[in-house]
Amino acid sequence: xxxxxxxxxxxxxxxxxxxxxxxxxxxxxxxxxxxxxxxxxxxxxxxxxxxxxxxxxxxxxxxxxxxxxxxxxxxxxxxxxxxxxxxxxxxxxxxxxxxxxxxxxxxxxxxxxxxxxxxxxxxxxxxxxxxxxxxxxxxxxxxxxxxxxxxxxxxxxxxxxxxxxxxxxxxxxxxxxxxxxxxxxxxxxxxxxxxxxxxxxxxxxxxxxxxxxxxxxxxxxxxxxxxxxxxxxxxxxxxxxxxxxxxxxxxxxxxxxxxxxxxxxxxxxxxxxxxxxxxxxxxxxxxxxxxxxxxxxxxxxxxxxxxxxxxxxxxxxxxxxxxxxxxxxxxx
Numbered sequence: 001x002x003x004x005x006x007x008x009x010x011x012x013x014x015x016x017x018x019x020x021x022x023x024x025x026x027x028x029x030x031x032x033x034x035x036x037x038x039x040x041x042x043x044x045x046x047x048x049x050x051x052x053x054x055x056x057x058x059x060x061x062x063x064x065x066x067x068x069x070x071x072x073x074x075x076x077x078x079x080x081x082x083x084x085x086x087x088x089x090x091x092x093x094x095x096x097x098x099x100x101x102x103x104x105x106x107x108x109x110x111x112x113x114x115x116x117x118x119x120x121x122x123x124x125x126x127x128x129x130x131x132x133x134x135x136x137x138x139x140x141x142x143x144x145x146x147x148x149x150x151x152x153x154x155x156x157x158x159x160x161x162x163x164x165x166x167x168x169x170x171x172x173x174x175x176x177x178x179x180x181x182x183x184x185x186x187x188x189x190x191x192x193x194x195x196x197x198x199x200x201x202x203x204x205x206x207x208x209x210x211x212x213x214x215x216x217x218x219x220x221x222x223x224x225x226x227x228x229x230x231x232x233x234x235x236x237x238x239x240x241x242x243x244x245x246x247x248x249x250x251x252x253x254x255x256x257x258x259x260x261x262x263x264x265x266x267x268x269x270x271x272x273x274x275x276x277x278x279x280x281x282x283x284x285x286x287x288x289x290x291x292x293x294x295x296x297x298x299x300x301x302x303x304x305x306x307x308x309x310x311x312x313x314x315x316x317x318x319x320x321x322x323x324x325x326x327x328x329x330x331x332x
Contacts, residue, residue, distance in 0.1 A: 006182055013172045014038075020168045032253050033160050035245050037169075040097075040153055041176035043105050043238040047149045048180025049187065050112045050231040051077075052306055054139060056188035057119065057227045059310045064122075067311060069132035074307050076136045077143035084147040090275055092148060096248045097155030104148030105239040111142035112232035116225040123221045159249040162260045181306065188227055195223040 018030060025033075054077070058070040092100035118134040121127040127134060153173065161169050194207040195216055203211070210216055216223055247253040273281065282288055 002182075002186060006179060009175060009179070013175045016168065017172055020165070022164050023162055029250070029255055032255070033250075036156070036160060036247060036253070037173075039238060039241045039245055040101060040156060041173055043101060043235065043242055044149050044153055044173075045176050045180035045183060046231060046234050046238055047105060047108055047146055048177065049183035050108045050142065050228075050235055051146055052181065052184035053112070053188045053227050053231055054115075054135070055307050055310060056185060056192055057224060060192040060222075060224050060227065065131065070307075070311065072132055073136045073139050074303075077139045078303065080140040081143040081147050084144045085151070086279070088144075088147045089151045090278060092151045092155055097152040097157075098242065098246045098248050100148045100152030100155065101242055101246070102239055104145050104152060105235045105242070107145030107148070108142050109232040109235040109239070111138050111145060112228045112235070114138050115142070116228035116232065119225040119228065123224065156246070156248060158260065158262070160258065162258060163262050183231075185306075185310075188231075191227050191230060192224065195226055197222055 014034070017034060021030060054070075054073065058065050058073075088100075115135060115138045118127060118131065118138060122131045122134075157166070157169065157173075190204070190206045191210070194204055194210050197219070199207060207216070210223075210226065214223060214226060249257065251257045
């Protein structure tokens with residue numbers, strides 16, 4: 001049922017995109033722009049999956065990861081993400097959105113694969129450092145690559161959508177971001193449930209698929225590392241699609257440059273700003289500061305819910321996803 005609703009939402013935003021054409025673009029341009037933004041949006045959605053899968057893994061591990069360890073890992077990642085944006089933003093502005101998204105997706109995929117490896121070693125009692133320390137380092141690097149994602153989507157969008165079109169596209173892209181939360185928690189939880197040792201008499205579809213790909217039968221501990229590995233593989237697939245179809249600007253896809261009617265067309269567009277001049281220009285703008293405060297407060301609420309809601313339910317008495325056998329295996 002949930003998958004049907006998600007498919008319905010995707011169909012709705014795609015239909016909304018083609019029905020909203022205030023500047024009367026040609027059908028050819030509309031289709032090419034769709035081929036540009038849809039893979040870009042799906043890549044960003046699965047970046048979200050590769051970000052919040054940490055929460056799913058922490059809940060699945062149960063007592064094998066304390067709340068303080070999880071809080072330390074999440075805080076290290078959030079700090080890296082916020083500080084990194086001060087440098088990643090200007091960098092993507094120079095290199096272009098396509099390169100930025102590829103770096104973000106492939107880098108995040110690599111870090112998720114490394115987290116999968118660390119968790120695999122931990123579950124088999126072969127990790128030489130504390131799991132919290134290993135994941136804090138790897139998750140921080142993951143969040144550094146994640147910071148490429150948002151600025152890269154904005155960079156590409158700024159060339160392909162005029163000011164009058166950006167409101168509708170913002171709503172569409174917001175839906176794609178929400179899909180990323182769905183991928184992280186619903187797909188992630190389905191993976192966590194499917195890899196448990198104790199399974200119902202009739203295997204779930206997810207269990208059947210994963211068992212055919214990764215051979216789950218016969219394992220002595222649940223394959224929880226797949227919570228990190230599967231998003232990594234999906235991000236690689238979408239990154240390869242981006243290599244083929246994604247273009248930074250319309251003129252790179254065979255169209256005339258789009259007049260976006262924004263500040264890029266004014267008399268100062270050829271003026272070069274140093275890094276510190278650019279940062280000062282941003283921090284001295286009261287509108288940007290107001291938006292920053294709004295984003296800070298809403299971000300605290302959002303991440304507070306996304307990171308701690310499931311952990312709070314578990315603390316309140318819900319059954320842990322991680323099997324007791326795995327817990328006994330770790331305590332030996």
